[in-house]
Amino acid sequence: MEKLQKNAPSGVECSFIPTENDLELINRYTVKALEADEVFCFNLTLCDNEIDRDFERFSVEALTALAPMFEGRTGIADHSMKTENQHSRIFRTWIEESEIRKTSTGENYTTLKARAYIPITPKSEELIEQIKSGIKKETSISCTVSSQLCSVCKAEIRKGGCKHRKGEIYDGRMCHTVLSKPTDAYEFSFVAVPAQPEAGVTKSFTVPEGMALDKIEKAAAGCEAVTLSIEAFSQLTAKIHSLQELSKDAEKYRKALEARVSRLGAMAVPELSSDELEHICAKLPTDSLTALEKAFSANAAKRFPLNPQLGTFTHENKTDNKEFKI
Ligand SMILES: [Zn+2]
Numbered sequence: 001m002e003k004l005q006k007n008a009p010s011g012v013e014c015s016f017i018p019t020e021n022d023l024e025l026i027n028r029y030t031v032k033a034l035e036a037d038e039v040f041c042f043n044l045t046l047c048d049n050e051i052d053r054d055f056e057r058f059s060v061e062a063l064t065a066l067a068p069m070f071e072g073r074t075g076i077a078d079h080s081m082k083t084e085n086q087h088s089r090i091f092r093t094w095i096e097e098s099e100i101r102k103t104s105t106g107e108n109y110t111t112l113k114a115r116a117y118i119p120i121t122p123k124s125e126e127l128i129e130q131i132k133s134g135i136k137k138e139t140s141i142s143c144t145v146s147s148q149l150c151s152v153c154k155a156e157i158r159k160g161g162c163k164h165r166k167g168e169i170y171d172g173r174m175c176h177t178v179l180s181k182p183t184d185a186y187e188f189s190f191v192a193v194p195a196q197p198e199a200g201v202t203k204s205f206t207v208p209e210g211m212a213l214d215k216i217e218k219a220a221a222g223c224e225a226v227t228l229s230i231e232a233f234s235q236l237t238a239k240i241h242s243l244q245e246l247s248k249d250a251e252k253y254r255k256a257l258e259a260r261v262s263r264l265g266a267m268a269v270p271e272l273s274s275d276e277l278e279h280i281c282a283k284l285p286t287d288s289l290t291a292l293e294k295a296f297s298a299n300a301a302k303r304f305p306l307n308p309q310l311g312t313f314t315h316e317n318k319t320d321n322k323e324f325k326i
Pocket of ligand 1: 151152153154155161162164
């Protein structure tokens with residue numbers, strides 16, 4: 001079964017000193033009973049029931065089933081199962097359900113939380129400091145589920161799926177995959193945070209309902225993560241589709257312009273081969289191509305006048321003819 005790796009919604013939280021109850025639970029996993037000053041504890045959010053960046057979400061039933069599966073699981077570096085990469089162990093998990101916050105699908109926002117410990121040793125000092133200072137903050141989990149359903153038609157994705165596409169809107173609702181019936185939980189891992197002045201601090205921006213796209217763009221500038229409401233997401237998807245259509249038209253216009261300039265160029269500058277002209281045209285910005293089209297047209301008109309010898313039938317001629325009317 002394919003192992004899923006999911007970024008945790010809010011990663012590590014504070015509360016580092018173990019309680020009596022913590023120690024009791026921790027010592028179920030240790031050979032020698034550890035004292036309060038020998039362990040460092042931290043809380044983390046493992047996963048939630050909101051649609052994630054892959055357009056997937058865990059069902060609440062899946063979160064509840066995953067809770068006991070994560071107890072005793074280790075925290076590792078970069079999802080690598082090598083023993084030397086194990087740095088911490090989850091000793092307690094629980095479900096937290098918000099009665100105020102709703103998910104984009106209208107459920108109560110529910111998270112699977114965990115409390116983990118790290119034995120304090122010279123080797124673990126650096127990691128503990130990184131967690132305390134917020135440098136190690138984002139986490140991701142790895143697990144397997146036996147059911148992945150399309151949110152629109154409830155078809156099982158593994159059995160060939162359906163015609164619906166994740167991330168697209170159907171009847172005002174975003175299609176996503178509902179992950180349920182977990183079969184195993186493996187570990188959690190700290191996700192690398194790139195070195196930057198604000199390392200460890202993840203800024204995020206939640207788009208309020210009804211906010212215009214240009215304002216979303218401005219407000220989100222500089223944020224590392226943006227949470228869109230379904231309404232804002234639909235607006236954005238519609239905008240992208242209209243831009244894609246516009247871009248097809250623009251491409252057609254551009255190709256036609258390049259062809260015209262190449263053709264006119266061949267007349268104006270016969271020394272250049274048509275291949276060379278096409279190559280030059282393809283590299284020029286559209287404004288320059290338009291200017292060239294004008295210049296080449298004028299030049300071509302001079303070199304190849306349309307009516308070189310015959311007098312044109314002008315308005316004056318017409319007036320003159322009146323004199324011959326009977
Ligand atoms: Zn479907």
